[in-house]
Amino acid sequence: MNTELSIQNDSNSSNTSDLVVCIRNLEKSFGENHVLKNFNFKLYKGESIVVLGKSGSGKSVLVKCIIGLLYPDAGTIQVLGKNIPDLNHDELDRIRVKVGFLFQSNALYDSMTVRENLEFPLRRHWIKMDKEEVNSLVMEALGNVGLEETIDMMPSELSGGMRKRIALARTLILKPEIILYDEPTTGLDPITSTEISNLIVDVQKKYNTSSIVISHDMNCVKIVANKIVMLVDGTNYISDTYKELQKSKDIKISSFFK
Amino acid sequence: MASEKFQNFIDETGDIARFTGRFFKELFKPRFEFNEFFRQCFFIGYKSFPLVAITAFIMGLVITIQSRPTLVEFGAESWLPRMVSVSLIREIAPVITALICAGKIGSGIGAELGSMKVTEQIDAMEVSGTNPFKFLVVTRVITTTLMIPILAVLADAISLYGGFLGANIHGVVSWDLFWNQVFDTLAFGDVVPSIIKTYFFGFAIGIIGCYKGFNTNKGTEGVGIAANSAVVISSLLVFILDLLAVQITDILGLN
Amino acid sequence: MARETTRNLRVGIIVILSTLLLITALYLIGDKQNLFGSTFRISAKFYNVNGLMQGNNVRLSGINVGTVENVEIVADSSVNVVMLIEKRVQPFIKKNAIASVGTDGLMGNKLVEINSVKEDATGVEEGDELETMRPVEVDDMVRTLKLTNDNIQIITSNLRLITDKINSKNSLWSLLMDTGVAENVKSAVVNIKLMTNQSVEVTGNLKEISSGLKNGKGTLGALITDTLFSSHIRQTIVKIEKFSDSAATITGDLSKIVNKIKNGQGSIGVLLNDTMLIYNLNKGISSIDSGALNFNQNMKALKTIWPLKKYFNKTDK
Structure with missing residues (x-):
């Protein structure tokens, strides 16, 4: 309860224009299962917050609520000044251009080549671009992840790490202000995991994005996080830096830092 | 237990009806995905053609050979082309086409959309500003609705050719005589209702495949279940629609 | 992009192929149903x-030339059948052609058969009405036969009466004065007329029956087992035989009358005044079946020998 109050106090004192994501009293349940209960959260411009929690603690549900894929039962989700649950489809679509989402399973379209995958976010009806512009954007995005040579390959021909990087390139193609990473390193070997984590940091610096990273891979969390929010039993348990939390004696926290 | 199953059945029926309603709502929203539609026409229509053609040919041949002994008993062997053409055009070719397509296309759509669902590709589309229902469901349902009648017409022709060969295994029916008898026997009341019902078959196959795929859960296992139940339900629906079609044409006096 | 194009090309090919097949099939079916191409109605x-329906075939000399477009009842004993006929056969259907309802094969569909008649006539035109032939009906036939029998009995009794009187010793004069006899002759002539019409029909029907019996085919073949029916026919045939015997005697007697009239010219006036009677005699005699050869001969004799022409000419003037 104390932590929650401290966050609210914090928000009052800081400049609200820098606040990109602000979640208040978020509730979401699936039937009898109350996944999120009275969750509060804030993300400022340029910040990179890791949401840490056990599997099934509602981390993915949280990010899906932020991007509007799930509707919360109660509470507000302010993203770039707009409350997501109130938006209609078209308004939501315009917010989503500014919010990138890297899916846990990459979600590359199996039936399309890498190029078509990257072009897909550009086919919004209100984005008008000629072929050369599209091509240069695709090449730039691929350049960011260092995979220009895969442009005409199918996703099934790529390795797990390459797919993750292509997925990141697809997320980056519209140069979003906020990127949501849903377990970006899950299922990757430690070396690739480190590569991806470094890539996330590079992207962060290059485009000055704000990030919410969901993870339980401490290697990744260590590299990426400015701040860590612990999600326990559907609510924000504690919010602090990696170093501070590492010192914690709380069993719920220290179990992650072994 | 039984009542629970029954309730599930009712639930699912209602769900499918709502899904169909959503299809029609989305159908008329702007931006029709033409490229995806043409791509699906290739995969659903063209790729199913060889399978449909082989089945139709064999059915035409077999029905003809099997019908002969009975007709010979009546001394009505010369009626073979007439009898075979009526049963092929009215019933066998359209239904066999629909069933083959329910198996091939229904399971294909169910598995494809199912795996897209569990690997979050459908969510990714939503986030990418493309309406996945329009992009995936509307295009596929329209494709099946339009392609299955086309396949059925081709199956009609091929099965009649099979019938011609079948009639010539034990007897002799010249090419001209066969087709003359076929078109002498067939009336609009035979052809038109049988074509019209294939549109409904196609629609049912598309909508069930998409429904099952679109509502997949439980991960990879769910994909298999989606593909399987898509085939089972759409095959069953083909027969139910066929029954309805017969009754309606009967009421309209086209029989 | 090139891949998309070849795919669309292949899809296009099967779509076009299927559409062409469908159009061809519908055209061929429509051609058979006379929905396309030029047609006319009769x-x-x-x-x-007998259960003819819309869509049944119309045959001219055994070739399908059209379909039944409409069947409607116009009166309690009259059904109007409108037929849609191909234009190309129009010159071959003459105005005097006869339409009848038949069956395609043993158990096939009903159809309208148009049969030509030997006499010359011009071709039919749009909207013409053809003569029809009543389909053979067993019930109807038996009824006609009975009626004929009755008529034959009346005729024979009448004629016998006349001939008896003629043969009696009384002079021709007294015969001619006897109005009762004249009445008898008149009614006899009327009956002969009726009878001849019916006997033509009966003989036709009988011919059909007997040919059917020989072939042992169709419904008639089945009916032959009906003993009641066959006894009816047997009786009828016996009665007809009787009649032709008596007809022979009658005609013999009539020729005697004519001879007598020829001889006794003067006394004939009274009989000849009754022109209606003569007219009826003429007509009745002429319509007697050609099988009754004596009748024809007598008629010829009457025409050539009888000085009626002169008389007629005179009265006309």
Whole structure:
């Protein structure tokens, strides 16, 4: 309860224009299962917050609520000044251009080549671009992840790490202000995991994005996080830096830092 | 237990009806995905053609050979082309086409959309500003609705050719005589209702495949279940629609 | 992009192929149903169409030339059948052609058969009505036969009466004065007329029956087992035989009358005044079946020998 109050106090004192994501009293349940209960959260411009929690603690549900894929039962989700649950489809679509989402399973379209995958976010009806512009954007995005040579390959021909990087390139193609990473390193070997984590940091610096990273891979969390929010039993348990939390004696926290 | 199953059945029926309603709502929203539609026409229509053609040919041949002994008993062997053409055009070719397509296309759509669902590709589309229902469901349902009648017409022709060969295994029916008898026997009341019902078959196959795929859960296992139940339900629906079609044409006096 | 194009090309090929097949099939079916191409309509009124329906075929000399477009009842004993006929056969259907309702094969569909008649006539035109032939009906036939029998009995008794009187010793004069006899002759002539019409029909029907019996085919073949029916026919045939015997005697007697009239010219006036009677005699005699050869001969004799022409000419003047 104390932590929650401290966050609210914090928000009052800081400049609200820098606040990109602000979640208040978020509730979401699936039937009898109350996944999120009275969750509060804030993300400022340029910040990179890791949401840490056990599997099934509602981390993915949280990010899906932020991007509007799930509707919360109660509470507000302010993203770039707009409350997501109130938006209609078209308004939501315009917010989503500014919010990138890297899916846990990459979600590359199996039936399309890498190029078509990257072009897909550009086919919004209100984005008008000629072929050369599209091509240069695709090449730039691929350049960011260092995979220009895969442009005409199918996703099934790529390795797990390459797919993750292509997925990141697809997320980056519209140069979003906020990127949501849903377990970006899950299922990757430690070396690739480190590569991806470094890539996330590079992207962060290059485009000055704000990030919410969901993870339980401490290697990744260590590299990426400015701040860590612990999600326990559907609510924000504690919010602090990696170093501070590492010192914690709380069993719920220290179990992650072994 | 039984009542629970029954309730599930009712639930699912209602769900499918709502899904169909959503299809029609989305159908008329702007931006029709033409490229995806043409791509699906290739995969659903063209790729199913060889399978449909082989089945139709064999059915035409077999029905003809099997019908002969009975007709010979009546001394009505010369009626073979007439009898075979009526049963092929009215019933066998359209239904066999629909069933083959329910198996091939229904399971294909169910598995494809199912795996897209569990690997979050459908969510990714939503986030990418493309309406996945329009992009995936509307295009596929329209494709099946339009392609299955086309396949059925081709199956009609091929099965009649099979019938011609079948009639010539034990007897002799010249090419001209066969087709003359076929078109002498067939009336609009035979052809038109049988074509019209294939549109409904196609629609049912598309909508069930998409429904099952679109509502997949439980991960990879769910994909298999989606593909399987898509085939089972759409095959069953083909027969139910066929029954309805017969009754309606009967009421309209086209029989 | 090139891949998309070849795919669309292949899809296009099967779509076009299927559309062409469908159009061809529909055209061929439509051609058979006379929905396309130029056609014209003729009609015919039947007493009974035996379940003929819209869409049944119309055959000219055994070739399908059209379909039945409409079947409607116009009166309690008349059904109008409108037929849609291909234009190309128009010159071959003459105005005097006869339409009848038949069956395709043993158990096939009903159809309208148009049969040509030997006499010359011009081709039919749009909207013409053809003559019809009543389909053979067993019930109807038996009824006609009975009626004929009755008529034959009346005729023979009448004629016998006349001939008896003629043969009696009384002079021709007294015969001619006897109005009762004249009445008898008149009614006899009327009956002969009726009878001849019916006997033509009966003989036709009988011919059909007997040919059917020989072949042992169709419904008639089945009916032959009906003993009641066959006894009816047997009786009828016996009665007809009787009649032709008596007809022979009658005609013999009539020729005697004519001879007598020829001889006794003067006294004939009274009989000849009754022109109606003569007219009826003429007509009745002329319509007697050609099988009754004596009748024809007598008629010829009457025409050549009888000085009626002169008399007629005079009265006309």
